[in-house]
Amino acid sequence: MTVSDNEPVLYKVDDDGVLVLTLNRPERKNLWSLEMETAFYSALDRAAEDQDVRVIVVTGAGSTFCPGLDPGVLDGIKGGSTYATNRSPQTYATTIPKMIIGAINGSCAGIGLAQALCFDYRFAARGAKFTTAFSKRGLPAEDASAWILSRLAGPAHAMDLVVSGRVFLAEEALDLGVVQRLSEPGSVLEDAVEYARSIAASVSPVSMAMMKSQVWHDTESTMEQARVRAQYLLTLAKGRPDFREGVDALVEKRNPQFGPYTPTVF
Numbered sequence: 001m002t003v004s005d006n007e008p009v010l011y012k013v014d015d016d017g018v019l020v021l022t023l024n025r026p027e028r029k030n031l032w033s034l035e036m037e038t039a040f041y042s043a044l045d046r047a048a049e050d051q052d053v054r055v056i057v058v059t060g061a062g063s064t065f066c067p068g069l070d071p072g073v074l075d076g077i078k079g080g081s082t083y084a085t086n087r088s089p090q091t092y093a094t095t096i097p098k099m100i101i102g103a104i105n106g107s108c109a110g111i112g113l114a115q116a117l118c119f120d121y122r123f124a125a126r127g128a129k130f131t132t133a134f135s136k137r138g139l140p141a142e143d144a145s146a147w148i149l150s151r152l153a154g155p156a157h158a159m160d161l162v163v164s165g166r167v168f169l170a171e172e173a174l175d176l177g178v179v180q181r182l183s184e185p186g187s188v189l190e191d192a193v194e195y196a197r198s199i200a201a202s203v204s205p206v207s208m209a210m211m212k213s214q215v216w217h218d219t220e221s222t223m224e225q226a227r228v229r230a231q232y233l234l235t236l237a238k239g240r241p242d243f244r245e246g247v248d249a250l251v252e253k254r255n256p257q258f259g260p261y262t263p264t265v266f
């Protein structure tokens with residue numbers, strides 16, 4: 001299913017359960033705007049409930065991913081005002097119970113990088129440019145970007161990236177752990193979708209949702225707290241159809257056929 005090509009975020013699900021969300025302001029290099037932000041979070045909400053969606057891939061239209069907040073928006077808030085009220089947090093993607101994979105096809109900066117850091121896994125095109133940029137605008141590292149960079153690259157590298165605001169390429173981003181896979185220019189979306197399809201075809205949606213919650217939240221817990229929560233989730237999982245299907249598939253020596261994700265409170 002797709003939406004109009006004129007929308008700020010395109011929504012397209014394939015027959016394998018992979019949703020591609022495309023940031024779609026190519027005439028503005030996909031610079032972030034309130035309209036795009038609202039559409040992106042609405043698309044994530046829709047994807048969370050959409051039983052046809054198992055894995056989400058996010059990319060940009062044209063030659064860039066998202067090079068930051070639209071300068072017109074920045075100019076309007078330089079006196080200290082906010083450009084929107086009742087916003088969802090920039091970390092919203094971490095709360096979606098389905099894996100989100102970035103297909104970073106070009107420039108990724110500022111709020112665009114802050115968004116990409118909140119995805120669960122990132123592909124990047126060779127030569128794609130990254131920068132935090134916040135220090136060059138007199139701002140702190142937005143939302144949880146410093147927190148995530150510290151855990152991906154280590155505190156010293158994170159300090160360099162956020163304070164210097166220097167441009168670094170996808171190849172260095174891979175070395176630092178900021179991205180996980182490199183693709184040749186023009187093939188990053190294809191590579192990300194192929195990876196997403198492999199997950200959609202074989203992974204329990206319940207397991208995925210639980211594990212995503214664990215990966216994002218266990219870093220804030222002690223080891224014992226993480227162990228106790230894992231035991232609680234294990235009890236919940238054993239009561240779900242996915243567990244029965246997983247065991248039956250093992251016993252019958254076949255690939256599991258998991259049903260769609262249904263919202264679960266955990």
